[in-house]
Amino acid sequence: MAAPEKKLVRSKSGLRMVTVDDDETSPFLLMEPPWVPDNECDCCQSCRGKFDFLRRRKHHCRRCGRCFCDNCCKTKVALPRMCFIDPVRHCATCADTTKKENEFFDKHVKTLVNGGQFMLSGKDQSDIESQFLCKLSSDHRFLNFEAESDKYESIQVSNLESLQIMANSRDDEGMSLTFYSLK
Numbered sequence: 001m002a003a004p005e006k007k008l009v010r011s012k013s014g015l016r017m018v019t020v021d022d023d024e025t026s027p028f029l030l031m032e033p034p035w036v037p038d039n040e041c042d043c044c045q046s047c048r049g050k051f052d053f054l055r056r057r058k059h060h061c062r063r064c065g066r067c068f069c070d071n072c073c074k075t076k077v078a079l080p081r082m083c084f085i086d087p088v089r090h091c092a093t094c095a096d097t098t099k100k101e102n103e104f105f106d107k108h109v110k111t112l113v114n115g116g117q118f119m120l121s122g123k124d125q126s127d128i129e130s131q132f133l134c135k136l137s138s139d140h141r142f143l144n145f146e147a148e149s150d151k152y153e154s155i156q157v158s159n160l161e162s163l164q165i166m167a168n169s170r171d172d173e174g175m176s177l178t179f180y181s182l183k
């Protein structure tokens with residue numbers, strides 16, 4: 001499968017590299033939040049320090065869009081889920097979330113792209129759960145069945161409710177991790 005065509009766009013938060021075709025966006029994509037308007041915040045939403053023009057200026061967290069002082073919003077973290085090219089400003093709470101997510105992507109999503117065991121089940125209680133060896137496509141949009149590709153069609157990741165990664169003996173023992181709930 002060819003890599004989707006991408007283009008560079010500039011938003012108020014920074015430069016982003018996005019797919020040209022909306023249908024080809026990653027299911028993990030996060031939309032940029034609306035920014036809390038300047039006139040609605042006169043103090044930092046974390047330390048409550050009052051803003052002024054010189055000593056305490058306003059900054060927006062790129063992930064949640066809330067308004068903070070420099071001190072409460074100074075961490076710059078890569079935010080690939082919003083397609084930013086450079087690390088962007090985060091508040092403390094969002095910095096934590098993004099760092100955990102980045103770890104998750106670095107470790108587990110890479111494993112999935114190489115192929116992993118999935119327990120798949122349907123929406124109804126009566127649907128049977130089965131274990132399959134699947135591979136996540138490099139653009140993260142499809143889950144392909146490795147061994148039984150003739151029997152099953154690829155699953156569109158954006159249609160999944162939730163996903164768990166089974167324990168991997170080579171890696172972490174007995175780990176069962178809840179994948180992002182995509183709906």
Ligand SMILES: [Zn+2]
Nearest residue numbers: 044047069072
């Ligand atoms: Zn503050």
Ligand SMILES: [Zn+2]
Nearest residue numbers: 061064091094
């Ligand atoms: Zn935030």
